[in-house]
Amino acid sequence: MTLDPAFTPPFGVEVIQKIIPHRYPFLLVDRITDMGEDYIAGIKNLTANEALFTGHFPAHAVFPGVLQIETMAQVGACWILSREENRGKIAYLMSVESAKFRRPAEPGDQLKVWGKITNLKSRTGKFISHIKVDEKVICECTLMFAFQKQNNDANGS
Numbered sequence: 495m496t497l498d499p500a501f502t503p504p505f506g507v508e509v510i511q512k513i514i515p516h517r518y519p520f521l522l523v524d525r526i527t528d529m530g531e532d533y534i535a536g537i538k539n540l541t542a543n544e545a546l547f548t549g550h551f552p553a554h555a556v557f558p559g560v561l562q563i564e565t566m567a568q569v570g571a572c573w574i575l576s577r578e579e580n581r582g583k584i585a586y587l588m589s590v591e592s593a594k595f596r597r598p599a600e601p602g603d604q605l606k607v608w609g610k611i612t613n614l615k616s617r618t619g620k621f622i623s624h625i626k627v628d629e630k631v632i633c634e635c636t637l638m639f640a641f642q643k644q645n646n647d648a649n650g651s
Contacts, residue, residue, distance in 0.1 A: 501576040503529045514571045515584060515644075519545065522565040523607075526572055533610045534573040538565045542601035557599035562625055562633045563590055569607045570621035574641055585641040588618070593635035603627045617641060 501509060503526045510523050528535040540557055547555035564587075571585040599605060609623030617640060624634035 501526075501529075501572075503527055510572060513575045514568060516568060520564075521568070522561060523568045523572065526569070529573060529576070532612070532614075533608070534569055535609075536569040536572065536607045538605040538607065540599060540601050540603045540605065544601070547601055555601050557601075557603070557605075559593070559595050559633065562595070562599060562605070563593060563635060563637070565605060566607055566609060566621070566623040566625065566633075566635065567637055567639075570609050570611070570619075570623060570637060570639060573609070573611055573621075574619060574639060580641060582644060583641045584644045585639045588638040588640050591636040591638075593633070595633050596630070597627075597632045599625070599627065599632060605632075 501513060506525050507521065510526065511517065511521065516522070522538055523536050524539050525537040526534065527537060542555065546558070550556060550558055567587050574580055574585050575583060604627065606626045607623060608626070609621050611619055611621055613620040619639045619641070621637040621639060623637060624631050626632065
């Protein structure tokens with residue numbers, strides 16, 4: 495597999511949006527900081543003004559665990575879809591295994607996401623990932639992806 499030279503880290507949201515289809519308010523990666531033959535690292539900055547914190551939870555704002563998993567999935571998708579052979583494809587999350595949450599993620603935290611691609615095949619891959627805040631792991635899991643050509647037909651057929 496070869497990295498498309500247009501996606502050489504570090505890079506921010508403008509380049510991330512060229513790789514994955516996510517957009518605000520569901521784009522959960524602010525920066526890709528490093529990428530190698532089988533790994534990737536990225537950042538999600540949590541700010542108090544994010545709308546989700548008004549409802550989760552008003553008295554004690556917490557970034558939901560399911561969104562931590564989605565953040566890791568988006569970072570993994572950046573690795574998969576930045577490869578020349580996967581351009582024009584979309585990555586779907588197939589499974590989440592062994593998810594563990596060690597402490598809540600809160601406004602002001604910088605989530606440092608790291609993950610390693612394993613068992614990569616032509617249409618699927620496994621991504622072992624964790625999130626650190628202040629050099630302590632707060633979340634970890636193993637994700638399975640399926641990737642395929644995007645269907646750009648407006649009616650979905």
